[in-house]
Amino acid sequence: MSGKPKLHYFNGRGRMESIRWLLAAAGVEVCLYGSLLFQQVPMVEIDGMKMVQSRAIGNYIAMKYNLYGKDLKERALIDMYVEAVIDLNELLMTHILQPADKREQHFATIVDKATNRYFPVYEKVLKDHGQDFLVGNQFSRADVQLLETLLMAEECKPDILAKFPLLQSFKARISNIPTIKKFLQPGSQRKPPLQEKDLPKVMKIFH
Missing domain, CATH: 1.20.1050.10 (Glutathione S-transferase Yfyf (Class Pi); Chain A, domain 2)
Structure with a gap:
């Protein structure tokens, strides 16, 4: 199953940000969803799987897009x-x-x-x-x-x-x-630092 990976998380950095970085480094466009707004872990739909656990997701993306070394x-x-x-x-x-x-x-x-x-x-x-x-x-x-x-x-x-x-x-x-440079430009899917006004929402996610 192909298509853009779908990211489910709140609209901020959190534990999804490293996953956004990896996908951006690989030059992969993603779809953003917010269905896990008040749950603790990010979920990524990719290759027909619904993956949770940030480390597992990161390892899979790294392996899939040749970001995981040669041996x-x-x-x-x-x-x-x-x-x-x-x-x-x-x-x-x-x-x-x-x-x-x-x-x-x-x-x-x-x-x-x-x-x-x-x-x-x-x-x-x-x-x-x-x-x-x-x-x-x-x-x-x-x-x-x-x-x-x-x-x-x-x-x-x-x-x-x-x-x-x-x-x-x-x-x-x-x-x-190039892929990183693009991700660092304004308008990319990189998220800004959290602000005080975001704290009530974020506290529900982290706790």
């Missing part, structure tokens, strides 16, 4: 890098959901973990690997998800990459890949 070893590395970046992504995504009196502490946690735990690892990976991409010599899901998280981190703190020149170069390089 088992590369896939293992991609999984490892994606899982780590998802942890930071979750921190960034839930920042605005924190009670007002805890946001400053949460922000400090994000900056600390990003700059002292996660970004140094990816900076070293890029240095040691010596290639344009995180894994092998081709664009993969790991590159897509890292770029998404880097941009989210910069929304949180614009100078957060100041001490990471290889990540800055990576961001510029991956952002210029």
